[in-house]
Amino acid sequence: LFAGARYAWSPELSTSYFYGGLDGIYKEHNFGLVHVLPLGDKQSFKTDLRYVHQTDDGGSNVDADAFGAMFTYKLGGHAFGAGYQQLNGDTGFAYIAGSDNSLVNLVQINDFGNEDERSWQVRYDYDFAAMGIPGLSLMTRYLSGDNVDRGPGASEGKTWERNTDLAYVFQSGPLKNLGLRLRNATTRSNFGSDLDENRFIVSYSLPLW
Numbered sequence: 001l002f003a004g005a006r007y008a009w010s011p012e013l014s015t016s017y018f019y020g021g022l023d024g025i026y027k028e029h030n031f032g033l034v035h036v037l038p039l040g041d042k043q044s045f046k047t048d049l050r051y052v053h054q055t056d057d058g059g060s061n062v063d064a065d066a067f068g069a070m071f072t073y074k075l076g077g078h079a080f081g082a083g084y085q086q087l088n089g090d091t092g093f094a095y096i097a098g099s100d101n102s103l104v105n106l107v108q109i110n111d112f113g114n115e116d117e118r119s120w121q122v123r124y125d126y127d128f129a130a131m132g133i134p135g136l137s138l139m140t141r142y143l144s145g146d147n148v149d150r151g152p153g154a155s156e157g158k159t160w161e162r163n164t165d166l167a168y169v170f171q172s173g174p175l176k177n178l179g180l181r182l183r184n185a186t187t188r189s190n191f192g193s194d195l196d197e198n199r200f201i202v203s204y205s206l207p208l209w
Contacts, residue, residue: 025060064115083121085117117157164185
């Protein structure tokens with residue numbers, strides 16, 4: 001079951017509420033607020049706040065509260081972001097494997113949604129259209145998490161992850177709307193796997209009208 005709504009109070013401010021869950025396993029209430037403050041001269045400041053409350057629905061022990069905040073300052077083709085996420089409760093964050101969730105620190109490999117985990121990120125994006133190369137974009141970010149509850153007698157869990165994403169979408173010619181994306185990720189943890197990962201993604205957008 002999944003239902004909810006998003007309402008725009010103004011061009012700059014919107015709020016949302018969604019209810020979801022798996023029958024007999026867990027249920028969640030999801031609240032969101034997004035505000036974009038125009039600063040003039042190709043500048044803006046975006047605030048993205050999220051809160052999710054999860055409980056069991058009779059067939060699990062799910063008990064988690066997740067708070068996340070992401071702040072992004074845009075200046076021309078540049079975007080500078082900083083985020084914070086905190087988990088509270090008796091379990092980590094629950095969601096269906098392979099699906100998206102509302103955690104602000106859900107990234108290429110990790111979601112930083114373990115029990116009691118605190119995590120932060122810094123992020124930089126650049127749109128090369130500002131340099132006269134429309135369709136080319138770059139994203140890089142670094143995240144670090146700690147305070148993970150690993151159980152009685154175990155030291156706190158810690159994880160970090162670094163992502164870099166370079167993408168290009170053809171703007172004209174026979175390859176128009178074809179997208180190419182190269183993704184690189186590195187993660188290290190004292191309680192999980194250490195991974196180095198590269199992905200190459202090809203996409204195509206077909207206008208229907």
